Amino acid sequence: MCVTCGCGPILADGHAHEMGHGAHDHGHAHGTGPRGLGIWKEPAPRVVSVEQDLLAKNDRHAAANRQRFARAGVLALNLVSSPGSGKTTLLVETLTRLRGRRPVAVVEGDQQTSLDADRIAATGAPVVQLNTGKGCHLDALQVERALDELPLPSGGVLFIENVGNLVCPASFDLGEAHKVVVLSVTEGDDKPLKYPDMFLAADLCLVTKSDLLPYVPFDADRAIANARRINPRLECLVLSTLKGDGFDAWVDWIDRECAARGTLPAGAPAAAALERRA
Amino acid sequence: MHEMSLVESVREIVEATARANGADRVRVVRLRIGRLATVEPEALRFCFDVVMKGSVAEGARLEIEATPGAAWCWDCSAPVTIGALTEACPACGGHRLEVTGGTEMRVHELELGAPGETNACA
Numbered sequence: 001m002c003v004t005c006g007c008g009p010i011l012a013d014g015h016a017h018e019m020g021h022g023a024h025d026h027g028h029a030h031g032t033g034p035r036g037l038g039i040w041k042e043p044a045p046r047v048v049s050v051e052q053d054l055l056a057k058n059d060r061h062a063a064a065n066r067q068r069f070a071r072a073g074v075l076a077l078n079l080v081s082s083p084g085s086g087k088t089t090l091l092v093e094t095l096t097r098l099r100g101r102r103p104v105a106v107v108e109g110d111q112q113t114s115l116d117a118d119r120i121a122a123t124g125a126p127v128v129q130l131n132t133g134k135g136c137h138l139d140a141l142q143v144e145r146a147l148d149e150l151p152l153p154s155g156g157v158l159f160i161e162n163v164g165n166l167v168c169p170a171s172f173d174l175g176e177a178h179k180v181v182v183l184s185v186t187e188g189d190d191k192p193l194k195y196p197d198m199f200l201a202a203d204l205c206l207v208t209k210s211d212l213l214p215y216v217p218f219d220a221d222r223a224i225a226n227a228r229r230i231n232p233r234l235e236c237l238v239l240s241t242l243k244g245d246g247f248d249a250w251v252d253w254i255d256r257e258c259a260a261r262g263t264l265p266a267g268a269p270a271a272a273a274l275e276r277r278a
Numbered sequence: 279m280h281e282m283s284l285v286e287s288v289r290e291i292v293e294a295t296a297r298a299n300g301a302d303r304v305r306v307v308r309l310r311i312g313r314l315a316t317v318e319p320e321a322l323r324f325c326f327d328v329v330m331k332g333s334v335a336e337g338a339r340l341e342i343e344a345t346p347g348a349a350w351c352w353d354c355s356a357p358v359t360i361g362a363l364t365e366a367c368p369a370c371g372g373h374r375l376e377v378t379g380g381t382e383m384r385v386h387e388l389e390l391g392a393p394g395e396t397n398a399c400a
Contacts, residue, residue, distance in 0.1 A: 045389040168280035196363035229373040
């Protein structure tokens with residue numbers, strides 16, 4: 001009998017099985033010891049050190065995007081949230097407020113359809129729709145490709161609306177300056193604790209649909225406290241896109257971030273950006 | 279399922295490393311995943327066999343080493359170890375914690391087959 005696999009009789013003078021391996025298909029080397037009974041030893045493994053980050057490829061593309069944004073003096077914001085938090089409505093209103101004050105452009109991410117891009121295009125902002133198909137997040141390479149079709153708004157703001165998903169987009173750097181997480185008051189104030197990764201990855205949290213606060217059991221202070229339990233540095237703003245309450249603070253935040261990056265003061269002519277970069 | 283994308287990265291790294299080392303088979307893939315990383319190790323395992331099919335690491339064993347989560351507690355002014363983002367400081371019970379480590383997701387090392395060894399079971 002073969003001592004390695006237990007099949008068939010083994011011949012005294014060597015290796016061959018009289019019966020072969022027959023129905024089971026898993027050939028192996030045979031021993032070279034007396035009567036062929038020595039146990040074949042697998043050669044010692046070669047262990048090689050790798051130490052490569054699983055996101056290294058994404059991060060290389062993200063770094064390239066970030067350089068591109070810096071060269072053009074663009075503030076890039078990655079809007080992330082669950083589906084239905086009101087990201088697109090918020091964006092449409094934001095673009096309307098910035099119109100004539102700052103150059104803007106939008107990358108729209110959804111699994112399917114160009115419905116959101118159509119809403120953005122109606123504001124007059126340049127937009128590219130990315131459909132991820134079955135994908136649950138945008139990655140930096142997808143954004144890099146989108147930028148080939150989208151003129152960067154020199155001295156202005158690029159909004160990247162991620163796929164509605166509070167989990168996966170947290171892992172993927174797109175080259176943005178900040179992730180902005182949108183949490184609507186219809187979602188529950190414990191959400192930051194249930195989906196902590198996104199609240200850790202974000203720099204700003206917008207608590208939206210505040211006009212519904214009288215009708216839902218959502219405590220905005222508790223939501224913010226929960227978010228800061230995960231990320232003590234998180235800035236938080238409460239606003240209503242529909243009624244306009246708190247919206248100015250969000251636009252001010254964008255202006256402040258643009259100023260911090262050396263992008264254009266609001267309303268400055270685009271030519272100033274060219275001089276500044278020259 | 280961003281785990282699928284992550285395991286596809288594992289496959290790319292494994293294939294490139296095997297090629298660079300002249301190996302036709304990878305026996306063991308060892309990952310280091312921080313306890314605060316944005317991935318569930320079990321979900322990686324779930325994807326691993328599927329994604330490695332047809333690669334040099336088909337049939338390879340996946341070993342995942344969990345590295346500890348590290349944070350700086352602003353109230354204690356001291357480094358602490360935590361197991362999840364929602365955990366409080368083990369010393370003061372506060373939540374003013376800044377994550378400083380344990381978010382890594384890396385291919386740590388590979389055990390390659392001997393020269394000429396393939397993963398085909400024939």
